[in-house]
């Protein structure tokens with residue numbers, strides 16, 4: 001059985017349902033997944049409603065209705081099947097659409113999970129789109145939202161962008177006309193919304209000496225290149241608006257600058273996904289900024305606003321989402337600064353920091369990912385934070401990178417094993433995982449994770465140069 005068979009079986013289950021409840025995750029992938037499936041299912045004439053949860057844990061299960069509807073667990077569920085079972089859900093009333101590592105379980109719940117077929121670089125929104133397309137070919141307009149989910153969950157590979165089925169989906173969007181794929185464009189956050197010097201000055205991955213960290217320095221650098229940075233009416237142009245020639249001039253100057261400082265240039269260029277049907281100079285114009293907008297809604301407890309934006313609301317919902325995005329960015333910057341200022345404690349195979357109750361547990365993982373590229377990225381990073389609604393519980397977020405994966409690191413395995421030993425629960429992906437643990441077990445947990453990582457690192461010697 002291939003992924004296609006699972007998709008056909010999943011679509012048949014949906015078609016047979018009298019009504020559907022979608023239970024989805026609150027991040028960009030979870031929100032885009034929900035909006036793809038909710039639209040596709042209502043287009044079939046089947047009543048559908050949605051519930052968003054921060055994480056599928058015992059407290060969240062009270063939001064899952066006990067009724068006759070088909071429960072569609074999306075972007076979650078695979079790693080919490082025992083919880084579904086404990087809640088009394090039968091295999092007949094559940095369909096799991098997920099890309100997280102599965103937990104073994106007595107009840108054989110039906111799953112559409114790309115990991116079962118060896119696809120690592122695929123988000124739940126990608127699976128949702130494949131189901132939608134199986135339900136009706138007319139759902140091709142929804143490929144764009146799947147691109148948002150894939151980019152939001154960092155499924156693009158450095159140097160080649162989206163791959164495998166995720167690439168086919170982007171190509172569907174391009175064929176329909178609401179996605180434009182730019183193969184070799186500037187890989188920098190804000191290319192659709194920020195003046196070019198602000199975009200470059202704020203960007204630090206890759207770090208470009210004399211430009212990163214200072215919008216003034218970035219502006220001086222650009223001015224020397226004799227490129228057009230302002231529109232006729234005097235406002236600053238965003239990167240997307242520059243002429244092809246000017247973009248080439250800037251990219252080659254940035255490349256030279258990196259080379260001059262002995263830095264790699266690979267990350268400067270990437271594949272970019274643009275949405276030409278969205279208004280210019282808004283975060284909706286490209287997949288990366290669209291995903292951050294959805295994350296801002298979800299991580300700040302308003303996933304429904306994100307979902308409305310995905311369905312096309314460009315009125316109140318969009319205005320609210322933009323406000324949340326501004327707030328989200330400011331707090332993420334504060335969080336990153338806090339991590340860097342406080343400094344991490346280093347163990348042999350792990351670095352960690354505790355952010356206390358300063359930041360919501362829903363965003364610390366984003367800060368961990370951003371901090372890792374600025375710290376010693378050889379060691380996985382772990383951030384602990386206080387769960388605001390339950391101070392006896394500590395939330396853990398862990399992040400690593402492709403380099404460590406190639407040396408055997410598997411954070412999902414580390415979080416699951418170490419959390420179980422201290423009476424907690426964890427899950428996620430090899431590269432990004434999390435857990436909830438009892439507060440009094442923090443130190444024991446950290447030491448255990450360090451030992452698991454040590455085992456993982458030594459179990460696989462590198463095949464790289």
Ligand code: C5P
Nearest residue numbers: 025027152153154155366369429431432
């Ligand atoms: O999937 P979960 O919320 O559901 O994790 C999403 C986070 O995991 C994203 O913020 C992203 O940083 C990270 N991630 C990643 N690479 C993957 C999968 C997830 O960086 N392959």
Ligand code: C5P
Nearest residue numbers: 188189202205288292328329332333366
């Ligand atoms: O650049 P700024 O500090 O405003 O970015 C903060 C927000 O932008 C975060 O939500 C982060 O996830 C997002 N961001 C991103 N990719 C980057 C830089 C920032 O998604 N390369």
Ligand code: C5P
Nearest residue numbers: 365397425426427428432433434435436
């Ligand atoms: O919260 P954070 O962004 O760090 O989560 C990273 C990954 O770990 C996500 O895929 C999330 O679904 C997963 N996770 C989990 N169990 C937890 C916490 C996080 O499976 N208790």
